[in-house]
Amino acid sequence: MIAAEDDDRSLVDRLKSDGSWNELWTGLDELDPIWTEDYLTAVLEPYQSGVLPPQVVQLLCIAVDAACTHLYEPGLRRHIRAALDCGVTQREILEVLKMTTSVGIHSINVGLPILLEESESH
Structure with a gap:
């Protein structure tokens, strides 16, 4: 860099x-x-x-850029390319992307109880 x-x-x-x-x-x-x-x-x-090894830094950057709270496609593209260039495997990147999806699960954890509560009183 x-x-x-x-x-x-x-x-x-x-x-x-x-x-x-x-x-x-x-x-x-x-x-x-x-x-x-x-x-x-x-x-x-x-x-x-x-x-941190460069591979770990790139995987962390992928997680941040792919998170539903950030979703920064140009950065995600740049960090996936950099990760592959420094030896990170496609499978390792996929695992990070899969873990990143868990950030979005909080919306259902917050929203579902509200939906059930409001449905009971409706």
């Missing part, structure tokens, strides 16, 4: 030059470039720290 030898350029510039820039960040960068730089530095820490 970001090479260490590029440290003399801003992170925003490096993301733009290597194709990792998300156009959704452009307005934020225009309004507050210092905050944007600080935010992206923090967000990219898991990629650069080495604490």
